[in-house]
Amino acid sequence: MFYLIATILLNVLISVLFKLFPKYKIDTLQAIVANYCVCVVTGCIAIGHIPFSGATLRADWLPWGLLMGCAFIAIFNMLAYSTRVDGITTTIIASKLSLVIPVVFSLIVYKEHTTIAKIIGVLLAFPAVYLTTRVEGDNHKPQSLLWPVLIFIGGGFLDTVTNYVQLRFLATAEAEAAYTIFVFAVAAFVGIVVVATLFILRRIKLQWKNLIAGICLGVPNYFSIYFFIRALNSKFLESSASIPVLNIGILAASALTAIVLFREHVNVKRIIGMALSVIAILLIAFGNK
Numbered sequence: 001m002f003y004l005i006a007t008i009l010l011n012v013l014i015s016v017l018f019k020l021f022p023k024y025k026i027d028t029l030q031a032i033v034a035n036y037c038v039c040v041v042t043g044c045i046a047i048g049h050i051p052f053s054g055a056t057l058r059a060d061w062l063p064w065g066l067l068m069g070c071a072f073i074a075i076f077n078m079l080a081y082s083t084r085v086d087g088i089t090t091t092i093i094a095s096k097l098s099l100v101i102p103v104v105f106s107l108i109v110y111k112e113h114t115t116i117a118k119i120i121g122v123l124l125a126f127p128a129v130y131l132t133t134r135v136e137g138d139n140h141k142p143q144s145l146l147w148p149v150l151i152f153i154g155g156g157f158l159d160t161v162t163n164y165v166q167l168r169f170l171a172t173a174e175a176e177a178a179y180t181i182f183v184f185a186v187a188a189f190v191g192i193v194v195v196a197t198l199f200i201l202r203r204i205k206l207q208w209k210n211l212i213a214g215i216c217l218g219v220p221n222y223f224s225i226y227f228f229i230r231a232l233n234s235k236f237l238e239s240s241a242s243i244p245v246l247n248i249g250i251l252a253a254s255a256l257t258a259i260v261l262f263r264e265h266v267n268v269k270r271i272i273g274m275a276l277s278v279i280a281i282l283l284i285a286f287g288n289k
Contacts, residue, residue: 003231004245010224011250012257017217019262026213027204032076033191034214036184039222043181046222051178052185061169061179068161069186073194075154082147094148094155096129099247101156102163106243110167114287121283125248128280131273159243166232176229184222244284252277 021028044050056062079095103122106112170176198204232242252274259266 003227003234004242004249007224007227007231007246008249008253010220010227012253013220014217014224015254016257016261017213017220019258021213024209024213027207027210029191029198030195030204030206030210031213031217033188033195034211035218035221036072036188036191038215038218039184039225040181040188042219042222043177043184043226046226047174047177047181051174051181056178056182059169059178061165061175062182064161064165064169065179065182066186068158068165069183070190071154071158071161072183072187073190075151075158078147078151078154082151093130094151096155096247096251097126098152098155098159099125099244101153102159102243105160106163116287117283118287121280121287122244124276124280124283125244128248128273128276129251131269131276159247162229163232163243166229170229170233173230176233177226180222180226180229184225245281248277248281248284252281 018028021031059065082094100122107114165179166176170179195204195206199206228246231246255270255274
């Protein structure tokens with residue numbers, strides 16, 4: 001339970017930080033890359049040593065770590081582009097609905113037990129996510145489905161791979177920490193290459209405030225991923241339940257925080273969506289009882 005709650009709260013904190021970035025004119029790309037570097041340092045401090053050695057190159061999870069590290073950068077750029085082209089609402093709906101992919105994967109591949117209540121909870125996730133993230137003032141021009149579909153697939157892919165690697169290779173807390181730090185290290189390396197290239201081409205300017213923003217983002221970001229893996233490994237819930245609970249919990253908590261702290265508009269649709277989110281969480285989490 002602790003790992004689930006901690007993961008949700010840390011993700012809300014990250015959302016608040018991102019909400020504040022435009023106010024201080026933070027370059028999100030530079031902050032994200034600095035954040036990855038901070039995640040690596042934070043992880044090493046947290047476990048008391050650098051978990052990389054010759055054995056790392058022989059680890060069974062190495063290919064998955066390389067894949068996920070690169071995917072972090074790619075999916076982040078897709079999110080940024082989709083937000084700019086298709087709007088925040090479409091992007092959030094696509095990213096949160098991706099929870100269906102790892103849930104279905106767990107039910108089919110791992111043969112996890114399911115009930116009518118859990119199925120209803122998963123189905124309620126669709127209207128819950130849509131209504132909760134519905135934002136007034138969207139333009140009604142036809143939009144391409146390309147980027148939302150890519151984000152849907154990409155987000156579901158990341159959650160599914162994380163779940164698979166945790167069940168297959170990460171049997172100890174040490175292995176979980178080493179894998180998490182390695183993934184961030186790969187993402188940091190790829191990000192540094194991208195930022196350095198843009199700087200050489202004079203497409204961006206490096207600023208200290210972006211580094212500071214990255215530091216503020218990096219610490220909670222590291223522990224949000226680490227606690228997410230620990231939550232999957234805690235066996236408090238089956239993996240088919242953990243991921244939906246986390247996704248909808250983060251969505252509902254973030255929406256509530258936005259309403260309270262940033263005075264975002266509350267309408268009937270959003271209230272209904274948040275209520276459905278709570279019902280869906282209860283059905284998915286306790287549908288087997």
